[in-house]
Amino acid sequence: MAKLTLKNVYKRYKDNKKGEQNDFAVKSLSLECNDGEFIGILGPSGCGKTTTLRMVAGLEDITDGDVYIGETRVNHLHPKDRHIGLAFEDYALYPPLNVYDNIAFNLRAKKVSEDEIHKEIMKIAPLLKVDDLLESRPMSLSGGQKQRVNIARAIVRRPKLLLLDEPLSHLDGKMRQILRTEIKRLHKEIQCTTIIVTHDQLEAMSLTDKIAIMKDGQLQQFGTPLEVYDNPVNEFVAGFIGEPPMNLMTVKIVKRDGGFLFDFPGSDVQIGVPNRYYPAVKEGMMVRLGVRPMDLLIDDENSKGSEVKVAVFENLGEERRISVRVGEEFLTLITTEEIRYKQGDTIKLEVKAEKTHLFDIHTGNRI
Structure with a gap:
């Protein structure tokens, strides 16, 4: 295992046609991954x-900044000297070779003895559940089996750092779920510091110890899955994490009876502003309000909740998703109750005000 540290890393590509510099693909990225973390x-x-993963692997030059694996600065080290294992999204297996020879390929390139190669493969193959496929060729394997072989080839070298570049992106939903479980189990067994790149927030939330969320080359937030879900630092993170996404809408702060209310323009909906926001808001202020679908509730018809019209009703078996129109905005809520609605039905909506998130309308940063 090894600690990975990125210090103020930049990457900029040249535009070869015009000879001009492009915008930075990665900007001022600083990150620290401790021994054994995922x-x-x-x-x-x-x-x-x-691009960040490829700079760590040595497949891309670093424009500025430093990358350390353990205590070693690796900016100019060849990939083979960085003690990493890398599994790509497209498998990249050698069709003429069987599974055993694919896994052995990198070890043979390093002149490892056949006895040692056999010993390592016999350790790794059962962990990835490919021990019964060693004589098979890639063409006969399913997508999930190919990815298992791909990962086995990456970890058979006993790397200090395992890098996974969207390893599940080509798989169907069921196989993605199975391999997520397998990767989580594998990480605990081999105890290797692991970095996974993904655009799927469910993968990141279910697999990792910490998540680095990026946008336009810049780090937005770095924390545990629970931290980024419960305390997003800005509107982008709030909308990116969670399925279905957080409801985000523009509301106005109004004052009434000595307190503040969130007023939804174009509708009669108003909800109380939690006391924790009082020092930061003032009458007439426009803000972006975020509330997750599970924090919107359907009140009984005798309650004082706000009346809204059902726009879309989706029955997904275990849960029901209901979209309602509030002024010019659509809000989505989730319920597990056995209810049925059709478009145009009226329901009474309650918002868990204490579960709301508030963002600056200009910067997008959390208030």
Whole structure:
């Protein structure tokens, strides 16, 4: 195992056609992954997450900053000298070779003896559940089996650092769920410091000890899955983490009877502002309000809740998702109650005000 440290790392690509510099793909990225931790780098396409992984692996030059694996600065070390294992999203297996020879390939390139290679493969293959596939060729394997072989090839070298570049992106939903469990189990067994790059927040939330969320090449938040879910630092993180996403809407602060209310423009809906926000708000202020779908409730018809119209009703078996129109905004709520609605039905909506999140309308930062 080894600690991974990124200090103020930048990456900029040249535009070869014009000879000009492009914008930074990664900007001022500082990150620390402790021995044995499982870290997820999460973000939308083009946010710089794979570029970051490739700089750690040595497949991309670093424009500025430093990368350390353990105590060693690796900026100019060849990938083979960084003691890493790397599994790509596209498997990259050698079709003419069977599974055994694919896993053995890197060890043979390092002139490891055949006895030692056999010993290592016999240790790793059962962990990845490919021990019964060693004589098979890649063409006969399923996507999940190919990815298991891909990961086995990466860890057979006993790397200090295991790098996984969207390893589940080509798999169907059921197989993704199975391999998520397998990767989690494998990490605990081999106790290797691991970095996974993904655009799937469910993968990051379920697999990792900490998540680094990126946007436009910059780190937005770094913390445990629970921290980034419960305390997002800005509107982007709030909307990116959670399924279905957090409801985000523009509301106005109004004063009434000595207290403050959130007023939803274009509707009659108003909810109380929690006391913790009082020092930061004032009458007439426009803010972005965030509330997760499970923190919206349906009141009984005799309550004082706000009346809203059902726009979309989805029955997903274990849960029901209901979208309602509030002014010009749509809010989605989740319920597990056995209820049925159709478009146009009226329901009474209650918001758990204490569970709301507030963001600056201009910067997007949490208030």
